[in-house]
Amino acid sequence: MVKEDEKMKVLVLNCGSSSLKYQVFDMTTEEVLSKGLVERIGIEGSRIKHEKTGDDPVIFDVPIPDHKAGIRKMLDALLDKTHGVLKSLDELSSVGHRVVHGGEKFARSIVVDKEVLKVIEECVPLAPLHNPANLTGIKAMIELLPETPQVAVFDTAFHQTMPDYAYMYGVPYHYYEEYRVRRYGFHGTSHAYVARRASEILNRPYNELKIVTCHLGNGSSITAVDCGRSVDTSLGFGTVPGVLMGTRCGEVDPTLVLYLMEKENLDTKLMSHVLHKESGILGVSGISSDLRDVEEAADKGNKRARLALDMLCYGIRKHIGAYAAAMGGIDAIVFTAGIGENSSTVRKQVLQGLEFLGVKLDAGKNDVRGEERIISTDDSRVSALIVPTNEELVIARDTRELTTG
């Protein structure tokens, strides 16, 4: 039997179509006890990269035909005498799942039951690549640990506070009624975490601040967080609008899509591939989707690499300005995710030209990677900050909160 005070461990799962990321938290201290990645599920060469905090990662090369088998192997790794962190699965108080799309039904995290599973299923057409994998993970976990509560944490939930005039598109209204076409937004867990964290770092009340959060990774989005509520965000119905991303185009005029489909004789599948996989930083630079490669090439004088960087920074700056106007002011700008946390060049170029808003960058403080800190000068009216994101911690916190009676 596991004592009640030992049942403070929460497992966080992020289930993709052929991979699965996991972390185990001890919620008494919010410490990560273990994390790992199950890769190439259902494909030759599947393996688990598992790490117990403080030890070197270990790799188990094992056949993993499906998600259920992957979860079983992950649980074996967590129970392993040498590399594990659990003596018994009863030590897990609950499991938190990242779910990409909760549609209009979920404005917050929720304990999974039959009805919740049904709604996630109903949202599959809105996130056809992600929700099925998320669902598979939840269902497999329920089968393997039927007594352990499962919680769904949605990428879209934080943005459900947007007003209708921000989330509606100017197409005939009946399309919204029939197909729920509207702006949903994504990366909500990340935006919510870094905005709140910024208020803590600035030591100012979260519900009084106007913050623009810039989540800049392979996928990117900018969000206006007005007094703790998302009021606008740059991703939309899908995950291509807004700023230039690794391989996604960002904002384009929809008529160019129609034009290209006609000119190149592309069907919807091929056109979708162009917009999602061949565009963005990769498509413009012709070099790579990875910003590090593009920064290096731009430094060496490559014109298209420079253009991609300029487009990225200009797009971010434009959104910050628009969102300051949307909120009627701005107190802080937060940078997070791979590019936001690591690229001092992008942060500098974005903030250049925003002095009129009252933001002054401290070049010395900006010269840093992946560290939580204020990067604006002490006399800057608007604060600029780097806040490394931690979506897993938010999922673990929500899961713990919703499952302790």
Ligand code: ADP
């Ligand atoms: P994902 O959206 O897949 O989670 P990440 O948040 O990991 O992506 O961000 C990946 C991006 O971060 C890549 O474009 C990568 O080039 C960029 N990045 C990571 N480290 C650096 C760095 N030191 N300098 C510039 N860009 C970086």
